[in-house]
Amino acid sequence: MNASPDATDQKVNNFAYWNTIYEQEESPRWHIGVAPALKQWLETSGAKPGRVLVPGCGYGPDAALLAGHGFDVTAVDFAPLAIERAKAMHPQARIDWRVADIFELPEREHFDYVYEYTCLVAIQPGRRAEYAKACHSWLRKGGRLIGCFYNHGREGGPPFNITREQVLKLFEPLFKIHTLEITPHSIDRRKGHELWADFEK
Numbered sequence: 001m002n003a004s005p006d007a008t009d010q011k012v013n014n015f016a017y018w019n020t021i022y023e024q025e026e027s028p029r030w031h032i033g034v035a036p037a038l039k040q041w042l043e044t045s046g047a048k049p050g051r052v053l054v055p056g057c058g059y060g061p062d063a064a065l066l067a068g069h070g071f072d073v074t075a076v077d078f079a080p081l082a083i084e085r086a087k088a089m090h091p092q093a094r095i096d097w098r099v100a101d102i103f104e105l106p107e108r109e110h111f112d113y114v115y116e117y118t119c120l121v122a123i124q125p126g127r128r129a130e131y132a133k134a135c136h137s138w139l140r141k142g143g144r145l146i147g148c149f150y151n152h153g154r155e156g157g158p159p160f161n162i163t164r165e166q167v168l169k170l171f172e173p174l175f176k177i178h179t180l181e182i183t184p185h186s187i188d189r190r191k192g193h194e195l196w197a198d199f200e201k
């Protein structure tokens with residue numbers, strides 16, 4: 001895996017890199033609609049709705065699903081075009097859509113949940129510890145980080161591969177790990193490569 005914070009990786013820190021992809025492709029490859037693992041969790045976990053942050057939300061299908069299940073959703077992406085299209089795609093959803101860099105969010109100890117889906121693998125690998133700390137800081141005590149980590153096993157990125165061991169190394173010092181297992185609930189091309197996570201602050 002490519003974990004060096006080299007010049008190639010640094011391009012992903014700039015919103016313009018992502019916004020240009022959205023300009024060029026109305027339906028980028030990562031836009032898969034609702035993540036099956038989230039749908040499964042909402043239908044089976046019995047989790048109580050609360051305030052949830054969706055970092056790197058893209059077009060927001062998961063954010064809209066969470067809102068439809070009664071969650072109070074803040075969905076953030078620093079690509080303005082992503083948020084513009086998210087709003088147009090989900091006009092009915094009551095969501096606090098924000099064009100912002102997730103590393104500059106002001107909220108501390110605010111959210112009951114952080115929902116992770118292909119955000120960690122989109123950021124520069126050298127910033128992962130910063131991301132784990134940010135997730136911790138956004139959550140209230142007892143809050144949960146839920147979602148998927150994408151262990152696709154390929155070189156390069158984005159998406160930058162992450163293994164189960166690497167996820168544990170980053171998050172175990174900060175969270176109680178309830179679950180970190182490959183989920184059977186994935187789209188075909190990601191099957192066997194998504195680790196479902198449920199971590200508690």
Ligand SMILES: C[S@@+](CC[C@H](N)C(=O)[O-])C[C@H]1O[C@@H](n2cnc3c(N)ncnc32)[C@H](O)[C@@H]1O
Binds near residue numbers: 030057059076077079
């Ligand atoms: C691979 S896409 C995934 C989008 C969405 N989670 C999905 O699954 O459709 C990653 C998204 O994260 C956003 N992103 C990357 N780094 C970010 C940052 N530092 N702050 C806010 N958004 C960021 C990108 O603009 C992009 O929309």
